[in-house]
Amino acid sequence: MNQRQTLVVIGGGAAxxxxxxxxxxxxxxxxxxxxxxxxxxxxxxxxxGGGRCNVTHACFDAAELVKFYxxxxxxxxGAFSRFAVTHTMAWFEARGIELHTEADxxxxxxxNDSETIARCLLDxxxxxxxxxxxxxxxxxxxxxxxxFQLQLHDGKTLHxxxxxxxxxxxxxxxxxxxxxxxxxxxxxxVPSLFTFNLPKNPxxxxxxxxxxxxxxxxxxxxxxxxxxxxxTHWGLSGPAVLKASAWGARDLANLQYDFQAxxxxxxxxxxxDVFAYFLALREQHPTKTIGNSVSFGLPSRLWIFLVRxxxxxxxxxxxxxxxxxxxKWAEVIAADVYDVRGKTTFKEEFVTAGGIALPEIDFKTMxxxxxxxxxxxxxxxxxxxxxxxxxFQAAWTTAWIAACSVSGLGTDSxxx
Ligand SMILES: Cc1cc2nc3c(=O)[nH]c(=O)nc-3n(C[C@H](O)[C@H](O)[C@H](O)COP(=O)(O)OP(=O)(O)OC[C@H]3O[C@@H](n4cnc5c(N)ncnc54)[C@H](O)[C@@H]3O)c2cc1C
Numbered sequence: 050m051n052q053r054q055t056l057v058v059i060g061g062g063a064a065x066x067x068x069x070x071x072x073x074x075x076x077x078x079x080x081x082x083x084x085x086x087x088x089x090x091x092x093x094x095x096x097x098g099g100g101r102c103n104v105t106h107a108c109f110d111a112a113e114l115v116k117f118y119x120x121x122x123x124x125x126x127g128a129f130s131r132f133a134v135t136h137t138m139a140w141f142e143a144r145g146i147e148l149h150t151e152a153d154x155x156x157x158x159x160x161n162d163s164e165t166i167a168r169c170l171l172d173x174x175x176x177x178x179x180x181x182x183x184x185x186x187x188x189x190x191x192x193x194x195x196x197f198q199l200q201l202h203d204g205k206t207l208h209x210x211x212x213x214x215x216x217x218x219x220x221x222x223x224x225x226x227x228x229x230x231x232x233x234x235x236x237x238x239v240p241s242l243f244t245f246n247l248p249k250n251p252x253x254x255x256x257x258x259x260x261x262x263x264x265x266x267x268x269x270x271x272x273x274x275x276x277x278x279x280x281t282h283w284g285l286s287g288p289a290v291l292k293a294s295a296w297g298a299r300d301l302a303n304l305q306y307d308f309q310a311x312x313x314x315x316x317x318x319x320x321x322d323v324f325a326y327f328l329a330l331r332e333q334h335p336t337k338t339i340g341n342s343v344s345f346g347l348p349s350r351l352w353i354f355l356v357r358x359x360x361x362x363x364x365x366x367x368x369x370x371x372x373x374x375x376x377k378w379a380e381v382i383a384a385d386v387y388d389v390r391g392k393t394t395f396k397e398e399f400v401t402a403g404g405i406a407l408p409e410i411d412f413k414t415m416x417x418x419x420x421x422x423x424x425x426x427x428x429x430x431x432x433x434x435x436x437x438x439x440x441f442q443a444a445w446t447t448a449w450i451a452a453c454s455v456s457g458l459g460t461d462s463x464x465x
Contacts, residue, residue: 060085066083068449072451084182101163102165104166105137105138121433129446132445138156188202213415222235228405231419242395246392267309274293276289298402331367340364356378395436400433401433425447427443
């Protein structure tokens with residue numbers, strides 16, 4: 050870009066700051082303005098990861114990384130080959146922030162404080178003289194031949210040679226109305242990453258009980274996921290449920306969050322395997338009570354709950370159980386069914402599925418195919434990841450590519 054060109058970045062979140070900082074840094078002749086409609090900057094960064102900011106995930110193979118995105122994985126494949134987890138780490142390390150990895154692959158600043166990330170982005174924005182305006186909402190974008198006129202909420206206008214839209218996800222489609230004049234297709238937004246409500250279900254009395262691996266299947270759909278499962282005071286949560294809610298965000302919205310979830314408490318065994326195991330136990334320990342035979346590594350409270358759910362009593366002895374009753378119990382362990390009625394927002398991390406339709410974006414540049422010099426990055430796009438740092442990684446990657454494109458320098462990762 051030529052001297053004194055203006056780049057306006059719309060939205061003061063992770064993607065907006067990353068795009069603005071890198072745009073200004075890679076092309077110091079660019080005048081960069083960042084507009085944020087609220088009074089707060091980087092508010093999601095601050096609350097993210099329970100106040101620790103799960104910056105990214107220790108997954109270093111682009112082909113593997115894309116598998117964590119229910120929407121956008123295919124489009125991100127090439128983008129991740131240019132800027133992914135190692136680049137994110139290098140970018141923050143170059144600014145004095147080391148990341149550490151937890152056993153499940155999530156990466157946090159070693160301070161375990163999201164303020165470290167927010168501070169770094171604010172300092173960098175200051176260093177590169179980015180002009181930040183809070184309480185400034187863009188209500189309309191008017192594309193002209195080689196520039197844009199941005200209509201602000203207070204009636205003022207702003208001129209821009211290039212615009213990067215990083216306005217995040219919106220619960221309602223009307224949240225995308227400010228883009229109407231640019232002619233983009235918006236995929237209906239629905240929430241992703243939520244937990245399942247089981248109102249008045251007796252299992253909620255086990256709140257706090259968890260299993261390291263369960264399988265969740267959503268009946269009447271093809272959805273299934275596995276991983277740790279947690280019983281809460283309102284229903285079911287944990288990675289297995291969150292994954293199902295992410296991959297099924299649209300299907301479950303269509304079902305109006307009213308469906309049946311089938312839980313396999315020991316996913317490696319089917320009903321017949323569990324039944325065969327019960328037969329062997331009855332043979333070996335006929336006089337032992339079933340309540341004292343906790344198996345498969347299940348928590349004893351859950352074991353007793355499942356015994357009772359099958360119509361048995363924990364005081365009954367193996368020798369007294371018929372095949373029919375044992376089979377029913379095996380079915381409860383291997384294919385336990387719950388009526389889900391509603392969802393609850395997962396406080397650690399939630400995102401919007403839907404947003405700007407991906408076929409309208411050139412992922413080599415993050416430029417709109419409809420509107421020259423208009424770029425998109427972050428959650429405003431129809432991209433979302435499962436929980437674990439993937440949503441921020443998509444924000445860093447798309448913002449990086451948009452910034453490199455605007456600066457006219459290509460996407461050379463040496464520029465980190
Ligand atoms: C509680 C919570 C915890 C999370 N934790 C994690 C985590 O640990 N790891 C992870 O990977 N992801 C996490 N996420 C998801 C992650 O925070 C988001 O995916 C990410 O912040 C998206 O960044 P963004 O810049 O695209 O959008 P946002 O962070 O949403 O920023 C968009 C900004 O644009 C502003 N804006 C919107 N419209 C306009 C307009 N018209 N004019 C001007 N400004 C506008 C908004 O006010 C907002 O400040 C979490 C989400 C939540 C809600």
